Structure formats: C-alpha cells, structure tokens
Amino acid sequence: MTELMSSGIELMFAGMGIVFLFLTMLVFVINMMSGLILRYFPEEPALSMSVPVAVNSSSDTSYIAAITAAVHQYRSTH
Amino acid sequence: MTELMSSGIELMFAGMGIVFLFLTMLVFVINMMSGLILRYFPEEPALSMSVPVAVNSSSDTSYIAAITAAVHQYRSTH
C-alpha cells in the first residue's frame, strides 16, 4: 500500500471519528440545553416571549415605522 | 496645560463655532428657500405637481410597465 493510501485511510478514520465525536457531543449538548431551557425558561403561552422590539429597536430600522407613525399623526392634524 | 489640551480646546471652540455657524446659516437659507418656494412655486391642490413620469420615464425602468401593458393588449387580441 502506498504511503498516500495509508494517509488517506488514516484520514478516513480520523475524519469519521471526529464527525461522530462531534455530532454525538452535539446530541448530548442539545439534550442538556433543551432540558435547561424547558426547565428554567419555559415558553410562556401566547406570544409573551417576543422581545418588545418595537419599543427600543434600532435607530436605523425603526425610522420607517416612527416616521410613518409620526407623519400619520401630523397629517391627521392638518 | 499641555499643548495637546490647548489644541483640544481650540478645536472645541472652532468646532462648536462652525456647527452653530453652519446650522444657523441653514436656518436662514431654509427660511429663504421656503419663502421663495411658497411664493413662486405654490403647491397646487391635489396631485398636480407630480411630474408625468409615466410618459417620458427611463428606458430601463419603464420596460416592465410598457411590456406588461403591451403584452396585455397583445394577449387580449388573441
């Protein structure tokens, strides 16, 4: 067997090993994460989890919303 | 007081001076501009000010509109 082939086979074992190691650890971590979340941060009914973005969102995006709202109010007074 | 600090203070006075000078001039220029526009180019009622873009607009943009219209007409004759 050539040296190239042996490094290929070594690579295969290392590679599949790491892929399995990685994804197996991911399984454990996900289970842990889900457990912690479901226990300590259970999803409240309805939409309560949604961050009140509209209130303190970015200066860039909420421009439109703000200005639209403002213009409406402004126009409605004219 | 260090030289650095004195140039900082100089910068502050120059800076705020220019900011105020600039925005004060802008106030005057806007007042002048608005006066001239309201006097010589009063906004006509309704939508009369809108340029008749649809008629002589760009070759690039109005493609869609034109072709859509044309295709409609063309299809309706088939």
Next chain:
Amino acid sequence: MTELMSSGIELMFAGMGIVFLFLTMLVFVINMMSGLILRYFPEEPALSMSVPVAVNSSSDTSYIAAITAAVHQYRSTH
C-alpha cells in the same frame, strides 16, 4: 481624404455589413427555429409545458417551500 477618414469609412461599410449580415442571418435562423419548434414541439394547451419544478427543484430554493409545508403539517398535528 485623410487616412483616418478612409479607415473610418471602411469601418462603416464593414460595420453596417456585419450588422445586416448578422441580423439577416438571425431572421433566417429564427424562422427555422420557430418552424422546427412549432412542428416538433408544439405548445400543448393549458400549462402542460411547465416543468414540474416544484418536484425536483434545487436544494437551496425549495427550502422555504419544503420547510413551510413541513412546518404546516407538523403544526397541524400539535
């Protein structure tokens, strides 16, 4: 007449010649193409020609569709 002018005139004749040659050939080729298509690949009535894209479309684009569909199904079971 300067040399420049004579090469300009030569360019004009070559240019218009090629433009006409090209577009004339295009007329013939289109006629041929349309003839072949209308004869051998006549458009079937209704929408039958439309490739069944939705079935074997790309992995990238149909993500949304697939996931939307899947999520719907998934949600409807909960």
Next chain:
Amino acid sequence: MENLISLWQSTGIYNFTAGQAFMMLIGFLLLFLAIKKGFEPLLLLPIGFGAILSNIPVAGISEEGGILYFLYYGIKLGIFPLLIFMGVGAMTDFGPMLANPKTLLLGAAAQVGIFASLIGALALNVIPGLEFTLKDAAAIGIIGGADGPTAIYVASKLAPDLLGAIAVAAYSYMALVPLIQPPIMRALTTEAERKIEMQQLRHVSKTEKIIFPLTLLLLSILLLPSATPLVGMFAFGNLMNACGVVERLSQTAQNELINIVTIFLGLAVGSKLSAEAFLQFKTLGILALGAIAFAIGTASGVMMAKLMNRFSDTPINPLIGAAGVSAVPMAARVANKIGLESNPHNFLLMHAMGPNVAGVIGSAVAAGVLLSLIK
C-alpha cells in the same frame, strides 16, 4: 486663529475653480432635467449627483480614497454595464420580435446612426482644436445605439476620458426621443403610409422564447465573439426570465441587483464629469454628433421600412422603423402615438416592440464590430 485661517483655507469658497463651479451647474442641470422634466431620471439623477460630488473642491470624493473612485472600478472593469445589461435582458420580452422576425432588419438599419456619427466625428477633425481619434469617434458613434449600458461599456473600453459626456448625451437623447423622432417620422412618411394597419402578431410559444437567447448567443459566438460579453450577459438575463425555472434569480436581476448597480453606475459615471474632461470644445462636438446619430438612425429605420414594404406582401407601417434605434420602450411608444394621430384605431405598440428590441441587438453587434476592429 491659525485654526480659523486653516479652516477658511479649507472652505469650498476659498478653493473653488471656475471649472468646478461650472461642472456643478451641469450637475444641477441634470438633476433638474431628471426630476422636473422626467429625463431618464434613473440614470441622470445619480449621474448629476455624481457630477456635483466629484467637483467639490478639497473633498476629493472621486480621487483615490474617495467613494466615487472605488465605485468607478465597476465601470473600468466592465462589470456594472454588463450587470445592467443582464437585468435589461431579463426585462425584455422577445415575443413580438419572434412573431415577426423581419422587423430585425429595421433594428439593423437604425444602426446607420452609429456609423454616420463616427464618420461625422472624424470629419469634425478639420475644425482646428478638435482632434478625435478613431477610438474617440467610435465611442461617440455608439451614442447612436440609443442603449445606455452598451454606450457606457464601449466608451469605457475605447475612450474612458469621454465617458461622462457620452453617457450624458446618450441618456439625454434617449429622454428626448419623443421630441427628436416625430418630425423626422412625419417628414419621411405620407399620411397613407402612417395609416397602414399591420397584421395581428401570432402567438409565440414558451419554447421559442427559451431557445431564442441561446440562438442569438450562438450566432454571436460563431460570427462575432467580440460582441459576446454584451450579447452573452443580455442573453443570460433573458434566458433566466424566459425559462421560468429560476424565477427568483430573474426577479433579483431585474429588480434589486439592477437597482443597486444603477445607483453605483450613475454615481461613477458622474465622477467622470470633471472640468478638465468635460469643459472642452470636444464636448460640444459630442453633443451635436449624438443628436445627428439619433436623427439619422430614426431616418434609416423609417426608410428601411418603406423599402421593405416594396418587396413584402404583408404591409409594414414605416413608423415602426423609427423604433429600431432602441431607446426601449420610448421609441416604440412614439411610433404608437404618431400612428394613432393618423388612424385612431391603429395600435402599433406591439408591432414597434419588435424593431425596438431588435435595435438593442443591433447596437450590441455594432459594438462588437467596433471593439473588434479598432485596436
């Protein structure tokens, strides 16, 4: 105090040159034409603004380190005009042309405008102070193609110094098509000719629309490879739209992508409107030749239609020949409008779309010839 002097010496008032002030006025004029007169606003507004920005003293917005300097690379490398051409391809419907392919000849005839103004540019060399090279003349001639991206692509390759003037002339005259063309069209046609009604166009199948851009590209590959960057990107856009299986790419090509590139291209073209490049006797020549090119192109298209009427049994309204200059879709609308004046029941719009899009192909072919023969 030193600061104040240094500030005063860095103001625009202190540093203005007459040329910069004048070019800025040109920029404001372009904005006025774009906004108030509706002259091709999508291009002339960014171009006008770019002209103003690039002529600001001290700021160096179009010099190395400035944003317009970097945006100009998109033109220099030929990327922006080709991407716009791709988007235009995606917007173009070849149906009317495929239903009546001989209208392609009208699109061919109208290219006379290109070569006539090329000769005109060379002829102007007799005037002392004017010195147009063959490359300059070709770049000026392409204004007659009445196609923005093609003109910008060719000018960026052959005569980058004239790019600003050429782009401004091209888009201005496209906007002026409704003024330039009608008198010529009326002068060259009789009332009877303008009344000619044309046969209804046949239905064109989807397969034909898919095969056409490939056919066009293939012909261009075989005969004129130098035109294939333009024709190829155009055909690519058209195929994306016609084939129906990459709808999201086609939509992006004809909306967001073309819009982004239009903003960048406009600003970058404007950055070539510098006093040194624009405030020359040459520029007047370019403007004059551009008008001549449009006029000759219109006339050739109309005359070609009249000629074809002699030999064809299906009648052609000569007005649609004028649409061969491209300036899509304005020229087609003009033909429709003049036709309606003579015959209120005669809708020529779809018939004129054939030569109109043929004119786009015609100028891309002409561009290929110029790029290939002029070294």
Next chain:
Amino acid sequence: MENLISLWQSTGIYNFTAGQAFMMLIGFLLLFLAIKKGFEPLLLLPIGFGAILSNIPVAGISEEGGILYFLYYGIKLGIFPLLIFMGVGAMTDFGPMLANPKTLLLGAAAQVGIFASLIGALALNVIPGLEFTLKDAAAIGIIGGADGPTAIYVASKLAPDLLGAIAVAAYSYMALVPLIQPPIMRALTTEAERKIEMQQLRHVSKTEKIIFPLTLLLLSILLLPSATPLVGMFAFGNLMNACGVVERLSQTAQNELINIVTIFLGLAVGSKLSAEAFLQFKTLGILALGAIAFAIGTASGVMMAKLMNRFSDTPINPLIGAAGVSAVPMAARVANKIGLESNPHNFLLMHAMGPNVAGVIGSAVAAGVLLSLIK
C-alpha cells in the same frame, strides 16, 4: 496517532488565549443585549457575531484570507458607512424640521457632547497608562454624535484601532437613550416647562423637500467640503426619496442595499473587537467618555431649548432639545414619552423629529470639522 496529536493541537481548546475567550464573552454579551434586551439588534447582533468569529483561535477568520478580513475593506475604504448613510438619508423625512427650522439650533447645541468628550479624552491622559492622541480623542468624541455611520466613518479615518470599541459604545448608548436621557431631562426642566404645548407644524410642500437636500449639500460644499462625503451621500439618499421619480432606487437604497451593507458592516466592525485592541484600559475610558458625551449632549440640547424660549415668541418645549443628539428616532420618542407624563394631551413626537434629524446634520458637520482640522 500523529494525526490525533495534530488534531488536538488544532482544537480551539488547545489554542485558546485568555484574551480571545474574554472577547468571545463580550461577543455573546452583545448578542444577549441585541436579542434579549433589544439593544440596536440590527447592528449589535452582527457586531457581536463578528466579535466571536474573529476571536476563534487557529481559524483566522479576520486575518488575511478570511472573510471578515475582506469585508473590512468596505469600512477601511469608507464605502460601507457612506452607503448606510445614503440609505438613512432615503429613510429620513425632513418635513418636521423644514416646518420649524429653528429647531436646527437644538441639533447644533447637542453636539457639545462631541467636543466635551474630546476634551475629556485628552484630560484622561493625566491617568498613567492612558495615552489618547488628538485623533483618538476626536474619534471617541464622535460617539457623542449618536449616529452609527458617522461614528464608524470618522473612527475608520482617525483611529481604526479604536473602531470596535467606539462602534460598540455608540450603538450601546443609542440603545440606552431611554435610560440615559430621562433623568437629565427631568432634572433640567420644571414641570411647567415640560407641559408646554407647541404650535401645530405647517404643511411642507414637496418642492421644499426636494430643494432641501440640495441646499444642505450646497452649504456644506461652500463652508465645509470635508463634511461632503457624509453630507453628500446622505443628501443623495434623501433626494432620491423626496423627488419621487426614482422610487425603485430609493426603495432599494433603504431596504435591500442597506440590509446587505448592514450585515457586512456589522461583521466587519466585530472583526475589530480583538483582544489586543479591546482589552485595554483605554476601552474603559472610551465607554465612560461615551456615556458622558450622551449626557452632555442631552443637557446642552435641553438648555439650548430653554435659552431659545427666552428669545422666541413661539413656545418650545425644552424636552425636544434632548432629541438634538440624534439617535433617530429613539430620542424623539423619549421626548414624546416624558412630555406625555406631564401632559397626557401633548404629543411632542413630530416636534422632536425636527431637532432629531437636525442632530444627524449637526454630527456630520462636526465630523467634517474633525476630519478637516486634525491632521
């Protein structure tokens, strides 16, 4: 076996430095603030993620060959902040400001925050270990402008090493405006002042809105060309929107284009949050000075409004002065909210939008001064 050792030696665990780990925590903190607290998520989420990516050992994502290295060119060349500013310009309605132009002076007053923190930075040099140059101090001061793109543009020109900290401080304090401003506003105003109702704003015509960005640009050209890259791109965006004839370009500028650039800019800013640059005593100084800048800017705006009330016959509610710092539209909303507490029928939002957008102009002018005077 060799492979395994080589793999182990290439893991993150093996290669982590304490600094990288700490910076990654900062990145996660920014994500937490963005997602859970709603702190300017559009910017802080990409910045936070960029910080994490660029501090990964071995991977070299922000080193030559990595994607963040290339994206950073968009900031280094000044392109990204200017494109964002163009989009912000397209989103901005100058109507309220044009209806009541003297609110511009509130936008001017609030810029005191910039220069006060500049002086503050220089003063901090007395602390051993801190050494801010004039350029550093100016870049820090601009945090007080409360305008992301302006701050990033100036910092990238004057103090690229501090860019990460400055951008984070600028966006964080913008998000904190609802916490920072109210106590200052309440402390400096009486209940009676907060109850002041303002005259209804007049209607502003479309022509005024079209002419304004050009006027602004012209003034900037004449007086302060160094501010024209910022003011010019802002005015360009605003004109595209106001003129109404290039709707598709305006829409793209304020949607897809600004979104794309925001993603890239955020990641690229994050790539400047490296341990060497951020984990310095300097950073604490920057954070402290940024807070001071916002506070002083707020106070100056309010005081200016009180001063103007002395000389003006039309009443000004001093609360709207606080909106002069910009942080559009949050500061205007804060003014509205505090006003409603004192007078439930007093809607200040539109009145506060005037100084709010004036603050954007004010900081761009201040940026121009800094870029022009500091060599």
Next chain:
Amino acid sequence: MENLISLWQSTGIYNFTAGQAFMMLIGFLLLFLAIKKGFEPLLLLPIGFGAILSNIPVAGISEEGGILYFLYYGIKLGIFPLLIFMGVGAMTDFGPMLANPKTLLLGAAAQVGIFASLIGALALNVIPGLEFTLKDAAAIGIIGGADGPTAIYVASKLAPDLLGAIAVAAYSYMALVPLIQPPIMRALTTEAERKIEMQQLRHVSKTEKIIFPLTLLLLSILLLPSATPLVGMFAFGNLMNACGVVERLSQTAQNELINIVTIFLGLAVGSKLSAEAFLQFKTLGILALGAIAFAIGTASGVMMAKLMNRFSDTPINPLIGAAGVSAVPMAARVANKIGLESNPHNFLLMHAMGPNVAGVIGSAVAAGVLLSLIK
C-alpha cells in the same frame, strides 16, 4: 479587404478549438438539464451559461479583463460560498432536529460517503494516467457531502483546478437524489422496516432555536476551529432568522443577497469549466466517485438507522437515514415518498428533516477535518 480578413480571423468559426466546442456542448447540456429536467436549476443554469461564456474563443470572458475573471475572485477568496451558506442557514429550521437530537447520528453516518470516495480517488491512482493528490482526493470526496456551498468552499481551497467538475458533479447528483437513493433504500430495508411509524415530534421552543446555533458554533470553536468559517456563517444566518429581532436582515440574507451571490457564483463556477481543466480522464473519475459517494452515504445513513433501532426504544424508520446525506430538502422528500409507498398514512417528511439538516452540519464538520489535516 484587410478589414474583412481581419474580421474573418476574429470570428468564432475561425478560432474554435475542438475542446472549446465540446465544453460549450457541456454547457448546453447543463442548461438542458436545468431547464427541461429541473436539475437544480438555480445553480446549474448559471454554471452552464458560465461554461458557454468562458469557452468562447477570442472573447476572453474568463481571462483577465473579462467579467467572469473578476467574479471568480468571490470564490477564490471564499466569500461567495460562505455568503450562500449564511443564507442557507437563515432558511434552515432546526426544529425537527432539536425535537429528536439523536437523528444527528444519521447525519454523521452519511458522511462515510465523503471518506469512502476520498479513498476511492486514491485507489484510482493505480490506473495509469490518473494522478490524484491527497488534496484532490479530499476535494472529490466532499461531493459526498451533498452540499453545494461546502463542496465549492473546500474545492476552492484544496483543488481549484477541479472546482468546475466537482461543483457540476455535486449539483447534478443532488438533482439525481430521487433516482440514486430509492433503489439503495429499498435494497437495504424490509417492507416492515419501511412501514415503521415514528413518534410525533415535540414542540421546540423559540429559545431552543436561538440557543442552538450558538451551541453549535461553540462546539465547533472548541473542537474544530477549521470548520468555523463554514459553521460560523451558517450559524450566523440561522441565528438571524431564529432570534426574530433582525427580520429585515434575515429576509435579505435568504432572498436578495443569496440570489445575487448565486448568480455570481454560478457564472464563476462555470468559468472553471475550461477544456484544459475538464476534458481530462480525471473528470470521469470525479463523476464516478461522486456517484459512489452519494450511494455509500445513503447506505451508511440507512444502516446507521437500522443499528440505532437495535438499541433505541423509540422506533426509527430507517428510510430517514438516507436523508442524512443532506441534499436538503430533496433527500427528506425522497424518504417521505418511499415511506408513503409502504404505508400511505406515514408522513416521514418532518422526521427526515432532522437527519437532513444534521447532514449539513456533518459535512461542514468533515470539511473542517479535511481543511485542518491536509496541508
């Protein structure tokens, strides 16, 4: 006359080489497959068109100065595949996988296809005339990942010369998944196994979906930093979508931005389909190995599912193991379809989405291993 000869000598007919003509046919074949057969049209249409454009004689569209030459920089620098991966991340819903995390192991097993074809490539070296280096073999193996952006990213780093063939193989086989997989799936499973119904998936909370991409990134940072450019951009896109506070960025990432980059990437990949690079014996090897990789990946996924069934008390339908190759969402649909044939009430789609997206992670991890161990 000279002009005419010069023109003739500049035609495509005069300059065509057999190789160019053949590659152009390949390009047309790809267009046919994309348009008429619906083979991954979003990628194969631009790739096919790019192949045609880059093989046009004289025009030099993929040589220095041509548009495809410049577009290719986006791949060379690794930017385009990562941006597409970001968009794919934003489109991906990890809900089904989080509801049943052990399906991740199916995504791991399917990566055997990658390494088996890597070994296969090295084994082919015994054939005279074939000479694959370890880098070549790794780049070929990644076809088995069944993920376009990952394959292009790895190939551009390890074997840019093979990029064209690898990308074409990867997308073609992804399109062929409905043909390649079913026979293998049927051969390896019993009718009883195919009838297995799986437990309903639990609801996954929004918080879990937000935390997951960060968890994934963190694990990748700790264990395999070389995978973090891919995993990181994917996780970034996913987080933008999951967090819900940057909706406009997420929408742009999964629509306009990914569309623009797809057009550019497709054309640029096509530009690597030159006669010299593609018309080699190697290419046949690549195509054969790619098919083997898909087949082995499918088989490994199914066998892994059967193995897990032995040790697990909750039943797993082995068909969903085939979805572990990724090829999202086609492979999941195939699993669903085959399942319905045996049990018309058994909808496996959501269950198959778990291994399907796990396969994306699996190949990114495998890519990281290859990039880290092969120097």
